[in-house]
Amino acid sequence: MAHSGAVTKAVVPVAGLGTRFLPATKATPKVMMPIVDKPAIQYVVEEAAGAGLDDVLLITGDNQESIADHFNRAYELEKALAAKGNDRALNAVRAPTELAEVRYVRQDSPRGLGHAVLCAADHVGDEPFAVLLGDDLISTDDDLLGRMIAARQRYGGSIVALMEVPADQISAYGVAAFKPTDEPDIVAITDLVEKPETSEAPSNWIVIGRYVCDPAIFSVLRETPPGRGGEIQLTDALRTLAVADRDACADGGGVHGVLFRGRRFDTGNKQDFLRTTVEFACARPDLAEDFVPWLREYVRTLE
Numbered sequence: 001m002a003h004s005g006a007v008t009k010a011v012v013p014v015a016g017l018g019t020r021f022l023p024a025t026k027a028t029p030k031v032m033m034p035i036v037d038k039p040a041i042q043y044v045v046e047e048a049a050g051a052g053l054d055d056v057l058l059i060t061g062d063n064q065e066s067i068a069d070h071f072n073r074a075y076e077l078e079k080a081l082a083a084k085g086n087d088r089a090l091n092a093v094r095a096p097t098e099l100a101e102v103r104y105v106r107q108d109s110p111r112g113l114g115h116a117v118l119c120a121a122d123h124v125g126d127e128p129f130a131v132l133l134g135d136d137l138i139s140t141d142d143d144l145l146g147r148m149i150a151a152r153q154r155y156g157g158s159i160v161a162l163m164e165v166p167a168d169q170i171s172a173y174g175v176a177a178f179k180p181t182d183e184p185d186i187v188a189i190t191d192l193v194e195k196p197e198t199s200e201a202p203s204n205w206i207v208i209g210r211y212v213c214d215p216a217i218f219s220v221l222r223e224t225p226p227g228r229g230g231e232i233q234l235t236d237a238l239r240t241l242a243v244a245d246r247d248a249c250a251d252g253g254g255v256h257g258v259l260f261r262g263r264r265f266d267t268g269n270k271q272d273f274l275r276t277t278v279e280f281a282c283a284r285p286d287l288a289e290d291f292v293p294w295l296r297e298y299v300r301t302l303e
Helices: 040-050 065-071 075-083 087-098 113-118 144-155 167-172 216-222 234-246 270-282 285-302
Strands: 009-013 055-060 101-106 129-132 136-138 158-164 174-180 186-194 205-213 255-259 264-266
Touching: 009 040, 009 113, 040 055, 040 065, 040 129, 040 136, 040 144, 055 065, 065 087, 065 101, 075 087, 113 216, 113 234, 129 144, 136 205, 144 158, 144 205, 144 255, 158 174, 158 186, 158 234, 186 234, 205 234, 216 234, 234 255, 264 270, 270 285
Parallel strands: 009 055, 009 129, 055 101, 158 255
Antiparallel strands: 129 205, 136 264, 158 205, 174 186, 174 205, 186 255
């Protein structure tokens, strides 16, 4: 059965303090740190736009004006580049301003991902919407968001992205229990546990930073008490919807999961941020010809 309500809006929480990257993030939002030559947040907005989400709401915090500046026109810079005939740079400067209609809502205090999503309630209204976390970059070859939107269209409710990880990584994430559906790589979520001990985890499939949420999530978030770290967890609210559906008392369509077997780049810590930068550089035709041989030689000298 198809479910009405096109998904056209994306919510991207970016209000985090980025403490793992201090002092670089003292005056620069972490999502503005570059992966090669584009800030991480631009890759996320490009992914949303590529999935047909032309209305992007960024949930910002204090001292994050540079994010808005990046998605606004820079007329003086554009004029200077045009006068020099530097079309390549001019196009690069204009590109982020043409991706989508980017809007902003301020999160007054960092009270968790669930609270950040709740800040979008007035803008989203009674429509399904996507949530994209800025720390997770997803390969555009995998069309994860497109698959999730299609799953929402078929099953209704909310959709989470699940990725299988080794046991030693489980305790850093929300973890899903689920049962199969009649569609490959689509599962029905029966439980969600936020950052469990490995021995208590219901599976080794973690929730990664892509969601398609039914607007019913907002009423649940308003009633969700602070969880781990004293924060309002989106995982806890999704669990409420999943368990209600499992127990046949749902008013939100339940929760399904899309099993993701593609490429995810976690930029939330220094090691993975560096790996992502190197991988993105090696995948760039304009850089790889010189960069990859240099990298091979550099690694050889380390050995």
